[in-house]
Amino acid sequence: MNEYDVIVIGGGSAGIAAAVECYKNGCEKVIILERDKELGGILLQCIHNGFGLHMFQEELSGPAYAQRWIEELGKYEIAYKVNTMVTHVNVDAHIAEDAAKAKSEADKIVEYVNQAEGYVRIRGKAVILAMGCRERTRGAIGIPGYRPSGIWSAGTAQRYLNMEGYMVGKRIFILGSGDIGLIMARRMTLEGARVLGVAELMPYSNGLSRNIKQCLEDFDIPLYLSHTVTKILGKDRVSGIELSEVDDNMQPIPGTEIYFEADTLLLSVGLIPENNLSEEAGVILHPKTGGAVVDEAKQTNIPGIFACGNVLHVHDLVDFVSKEGQEAGRNAARYLRGELKSEKGFVTKAGSGIGYVMPQKVNADNMEETVEFMFRVSQPCQNVSVSVYRGDTCIKKVNKRVLLPAEMEKVKLDKTLLQSAEGDLEIRIESRGVIG
């Protein structure tokens, strides 16, 4: 069985960055396994601009951003396989029992399949999970009605349009104001389709503000907040949709139905980290993020298995996906050098007004000079402060004018500041001026 230092599952933005970074940090045998026919992941179908502002201080298209990273990867002796589907990830329990042995003997077993080699098992000392996410479906949100053609998740329609060169419809309605939906509203309009509207269940949009402006407002596409699709019409092909207003509990209000004659319904109703392989391997998932529970090293509950990018938690910007990949890669290298310890630590908590905090725990001995915490607010808020507590002590307070659930927030704390108090770390939203 072939052995590797690090096996990276997924060759998208997180996986490439992770592979590069662990190689740079001394791991010699690194391999990326990618299911699609080329590296780059979902970026390849994102032909719009807006990628790379943080990473390269340039505004690039998705494929151009991916190309930068593929070229970077090409500078190093990093193996990769495309058209290769990973089918199982397991830990060899016999070896894993002894932590020191696990690092030197490659206790992770990854099974993949491709056309040239068939079903193959390889061993790795560390595994980096970088499988990205999938889109929430109609079935998961339970829109009643018929099951005709003409219903797609926005990302699937994007693939048809940008990769395969086909239009999925002429009169489009979009449910969900997630970024892919907004981007597709503009894209379909530019291709000559009529986008009748975008509906959002929540009273606020779930996409980036810049996308609301550039993709809807600039094209006079109406946004229906606090609305949802309550019926799909058409037995063969979508012939229309029924839209209803929802109340404060997000239940449709009878009598508010309006109808749109549409041949297509696109759904942009959320992304779900793709963690089937992780679960099988025994990785514990967080109920809120749908991704692994990790520490500041992006290490999961299984020593030597790391996670980064959208498989860990869904990001808004690819730049931060790459950055998270780099962190996971750097820490995988530290793991192999025996530098990651996990004796002492503290957990992090989402306090009032916060949806989740990532990482979910911090190992005191592993901390680098700064530790970055990512979080999302659970609802929009204005003129508040973000307060970070350890135990009862407020160690940091940042004032914010606007915070939106659609936009991931970060707070970076120095190691010394983190060590200045004891207890769990909690991030809270507080009204400004209130003393914690």
Next chain:
Amino acid sequence: MFNELSLGAQTGADMYDIIIIGAGITGCFIAREMSRYQCKIAVVDAENDVANGATMANSAIVHAGYDPEEGSLKARFNVRGSRMYEEICRELGTEYIRTSAYVAACSAEEVEKLEELYQNAVRRGIPVAYVSTEEARKEEPALSDHVVKVMELPTTAIIYPWETATALMEEAVINGCDLFLANKVTSIIKDNGGYQVKTNRQMFVGKLVINAAGVYADQIYQMAAGKKIFTIKARKGEYYVLDRSDNPLVKRVIYPIPSASGKGVLAVPTTHGNVLLGPNSVFTDDKEGNDTTREGLDYVRNQLMKTLRVFPANKVIRSFAGLRASGEQHDFIIEESDVCEGFFNVACIESPGLASAPAIAEYVVNELILPKYPWSVKESFKRREPLLRVNKMTPEEQNELVRMNPAYGRIVCRCEQVTEAEIVEAIRRPVGATTVKGVKKRVRPGMGRCQGGFCEPLVVEILARELGITPQEVLLDSEKSLLLTGETKEVGGEQG
């Protein structure tokens, strides 16, 4: 034995001994049984695939036969059918899993009803036993605290109805039967010693007609008889589908105590590790009205809370609805017409229709057709080659396959782990898939948690290539269910 059919000869219509209208599970079983005999058979269906009506959307259970009314055809054929299925599925190489079932009573009144069902089962020779609620909860932790008494029916089984129907039709076709899909029957004229069956596409002439047309069997019979003799109403059943799991919500079928409207809302494991939750039972005037409704799905959810502890909303990956063909007399109609000789009604096949289908076919062939029309048996009956189950093979077997055909190494559907070679096989076989849904029914890409989000474009590409059409011509299901509306930059849609 028969006169020449005059009009058929004049018009050049296709001539058959038997025309079976309907390629659902019953029509497929009858076609396969009759294809053992030296007669020429046509199967005609309005849908664009076999198993697209009631066989498409049901609970997929081979019920043991404990609940149909004593003396009914339902009771007779269900009990017999349930005993036939295992061997038939082995012959066909299709899924059959004897999961067992619990019938759960939740009140003193229901306990009385349970005892009646127990006596029914004993009388019918169906294996049955009471189990303690402690044991039942140990076996099925999802059972609710409302459950006070549990009866087990160990011979209850599940099948994969689309696969069963397709496999049956495949054997019929390789033994000489002709299948005509997307042929909606528009008129039936009794001709000199036979019938002219006209569809939207062509004319068939047959000596015998078997009416297995599901919810439309009343209208089909009316065409032949000239008047409405029985009426079928569509009765909708809505279901939730839960994501596949190694540890599914239930391992057995969980039945509540049946009521006047049917078996009630069930929890059913599927042959592929999903769980079905449903159905409700609502009459609808629209025989194509298989839409799901908020009310219907809410009802399913509420009713389940009687027998189950939780409703795992976060595991739901799809909901669907099917239509049962319900007759006014609440029993199957299986007989030769008394006004149209040679016209056989196999009608009102609602639950337990799937479980009864092999026994219905056996009865129709051996007791209704052959005694009167004694075709002799063919010298040989060809068997189908079962589909390869790649994900159930050993790694050595898998690698041998990939070596011979690398397409077995390309996984197209990641949720259900379906390879390109399996999809190609599903398209190329007799009774092959011609649509995205047809592929999904046969080998499952799109059945998983992403619901085809990743694999549908790939399946469209493979279908187009195999069928020699463009991707824009690929259909989801019916002939009007086109997926792609044009190439980029030539949409010609409305502006402004």
